[in-house]
Amino acid sequence: MTIKLYELCGANEELVFSPHCWKTRMSLAHKGLDFDSVPLPFTKVATIENGDSRRVPVIRDGETVVEDSLEIAKYLDAQYPDTPRLLEGAAADAMTNLLINWAQTQVHPVVVKMCLMDIYNALAPEDQVFFRATREKVFGMSLEDFASKMASTPEDLAKVLVPLELTLKKQPFICGETPMFADYAVFGALQWLRITKGDTALPKEGEVSNWFNRLLDVYDGMARNTVIAA
Amino acid sequence: MTIKLYELCGANEELVFSPHCWKTRMSLAHKGLDFDSVPLPFTKVATIENGDSRRVPVIRDGETVVEDSLEIAKYLDAQYPDTPRLLEGAAADAMTNLLINWAQTQVHPVVVKMCLMDIYNALAPEDQVFFRATREKVFGMSLEDFASKMASTPEDLAKVLVPLELTLKKQPFICGETPMFADYAVFGALQWLRITKGDTALPKEGEVSNWFNRLLDVYDGMARNTVIAA
Numbered sequence: 001m002t003i004k005l006y007e008l009c010g011a012n013e014e015l016v017f018s019p020h021c022w023k024t025r026m027s028l029a030h031k032g033l034d035f036d037s038v039p040l041p042f043t044k045v046a047t048i049e050n051g052d053s054r055r056v057p058v059i060r061d062g063e064t065v066v067e068d069s070l071e072i073a074k075y076l077d078a079q080y081p082d083t084p085r086l087l088e089g090a091a092a093d094a095m096t097n098l099l100i101n102w103a104q105t106q107v108h109p110v111v112v113k114m115c116l117m118d119i120y121n122a123l124a125p126e127d128q129v130f131f132r133a134t135r136e137k138v139f140g141m142s143l144e145d146f147a148s149k150m151a152s153t154p155e156d157l158a159k160v161l162v163p164l165e166l167t168l169k170k171q172p173f174i175c176g177e178t179p180m181f182a183d184y185a186v187f188g189a190l191q192w193l194r195i196t197k198g199d200t201a202l203p204k205e206g207e208v209s210n211w212f213n214r215l216l217d218v219y220d221g222m223a224r225n226t227v228i229a230a
Numbered sequence: 231m232t233i234k235l236y237e238l239c240g241a242n243e244e245l246v247f248s249p250h251c252w253k254t255r256m257s258l259a260h261k262g263l264d265f266d267s268v269p270l271p272f273t274k275v276a277t278i279e280n281g282d283s284r285r286v287p288v289i290r291d292g293e294t295v296v297e298d299s300l301e302i303a304k305y306l307d308a309q310y311p312d313t314p315r316l317l318e319g320a321a322a323d324a325m326t327n328l329l330i331n332w333a334q335t336q337v338h339p340v341v342v343k344m345c346l347m348d349i350y351n352a353l354a355p356e357d358q359v360f361f362r363a364t365r366e367k368v369f370g371m372s373l374e375d376f377a378s379k380m381a382s383t384p385e386d387l388a389k390v391l392v393p394l395e396l397t398l399k400k401q402p403f404i405c406g407e408t409p410m411f412a413d414y415a416v417f418g419a420l421q422w423l424r425i426t427k428g429d430t431a432l433p434k435e436g437e438v439s440n441w442f443n444r445l446l447d448v449y450d451g452m453a454r455n456t457v458i459a460a
Binding site: 010011012014015016017018019020021022023025026027029030041042043069070073084085086087088091092093094095096097098099100101102104105106108111119122123124125126127130131162163164166167170171173174175176177178179180181182183184185187188189191192195196215218219222223226227228229 | 240241242244245246247248249250251252253255256257259260271272273299300303314315316317318321322323324325326327328329330331332334335336338341349352353354355356357360361392393394396397400401403404405406408409410411412413414415417418419421422425426445448449452453456457458459
C-alpha cells in the first residue's frame with residue numbers, strides 16, 4: 001500500500017511549502033518509496049488521523065502513523081532496511097566538518113568579543129605587540145575600540161549555543177553517548193573563554209554548562225585543572 | 231617516543247588557552263596518548279618545526295609532523311587504530327540532531343523573516359485567519375509589523391549559512407558524497423523560501439546555491455518541479 005504523506009498546502013493545494021514536510025518528501029524520494037500526498041491547509045492539520053494537536057509531516061504506512069520528520073526518517077530506515085539509509089554512520093566525518101565550521105564561524109566570533117582584552121593581558125610584552133598589530137589590521141581599529149564597540153555578552157553566547165542546548169537535552173554529548181572530535185571542536189571555544197576570562201558565564205542550569213563540566217572532568221580532569229588567567 | 235604538542239601560551243607558559251590547541255589536547259587525552267606540551271607565545275608559532283607560517287596546534291610524533299587539529303585527529307585515528315576513534319560513523323545520528331536544531335533555530339528564523347507575508351498570501355482565507363491569530367500571539371505584534379520591523383535580507387541568510395558554505399567547498403553534501411537526512415533538514419528551510427517567495431536569493435556563485443541546485447535535481451527533479459507561489 002502506498003504511503004500517505006499529510007502535508008501543509010496553501011490556497012492552491014499543489015503549493016506544498018512546509019520545510020518540515022520537504023524533509024519527509026526528500027526522505028521518501030531518497031528511499032525510492034512511492035507516496036500519495038494529502039495536502040491540507042493550516043486549519044486541518046491538528047486533526048490529521050484523529051489527532052488533536054498534530055503537526056505536519058505525518059505519514060500513514062499501512063497500519064502505522066508516524067509524526068515528525070526525524071521520527072519518520074528513523075521509521076523508514078527501520079521499516080525499509082534495503083533502501084538507502086537516511087541516518088547512518090558513514091556520514092559522521094562529513095557532518096563533523098560542518099560542526100567545526102559552525103563553531104569556528106558562529107561561536108568563536110562571539111567568544112573572542114568577550115575575551116579579547118583578557119587574551120591580550122595574558123601575553124608577554126613582545127607578544128602583545130604582535131597580537132595588537134595582527135588583530136588591529138584585521139579589525140581596522142584598535143583592540144580597545146574593538147573590545148568596547150563590538151563586545152559580546154553572555155546572552156549573545158547563550159543565543160548562538162541554542163542549537164547545542166536543545167540537542168543536549170536529549171543526549172549527553174554532541175556525538176552521542178560518548179564525546180568525539182565534534183565535541184572537542186565546540187569545547188575548545190568555551191575552554192578558551194574559561195581560561196582567559198576565568199569563567200564561561202554560561203547559564204549554570206543549562207545543558208551546555210552540564211556538558212562543558214562533563215568534558216572538564218573526563219581524562220582525570222585535565223581540562224579542569226589547567227592554569228586559568230589570574 | 232612521547233608525542234610533542236606545540237601550543238600557544240601566554241606570558242605564563244602554563245597558560246595554554248588556544249581553542250584549537252584544546253581540540254588537540256582533548257584528542258590526545260581521548261586516545262590515552264601521552265604528550266609533552268611545548269608552549270610557545272604568538273611570536274614563536276610561525277617557525278615551529280622549521281615552518282614559515284605555521285599555525286598551532288602542531289604535533290610531532292616520531293618523524294611525523296602534523297598541523298591543524300582536524301588533520302591531527304585524522305592522523306591519530308589512522309596511526310593508533312586500537313585507541314578510541316575521534317571521527318566515526320556511530321556518531322552520525324547524534325550529530326544529525328545538532329544540525330537539525332541548527333537549521334531550526336538559526337536558519338528558519340531568518341527564512342521566515344524573509345517570506346512571512348509570502349506564506350500568508352499563499353493561504354486560503356480561513357487559513358489566513360488561523361495563521362494570523364497563531365503567529366501574532368507568538369510575535370506580540372501584527373504580521374505586517376513583524377514582517378517590516380524584523381525583515382531579514384539575503385545577506386542575513388548568507389551570513390547564517392557561512393558554516394555550510396565553507397563545508398561545501400570541500401564536500402558535495404552535508405553528509406559527504408551523497409545526501410542524507412541532515413542535508414534534507416537544511417534543504418527544507420531553503421525550499422520553503424523558494425516555494426513561497428519564488429526564489430531563495432542565495433548568491434548564485436556560492437557553494438550553498440550549487441548544493442541546493444543538486445538537491446533540486448535529484449529524484450527526477452521532484453523538488454525543482456514542485457509548484458511555486460505565483
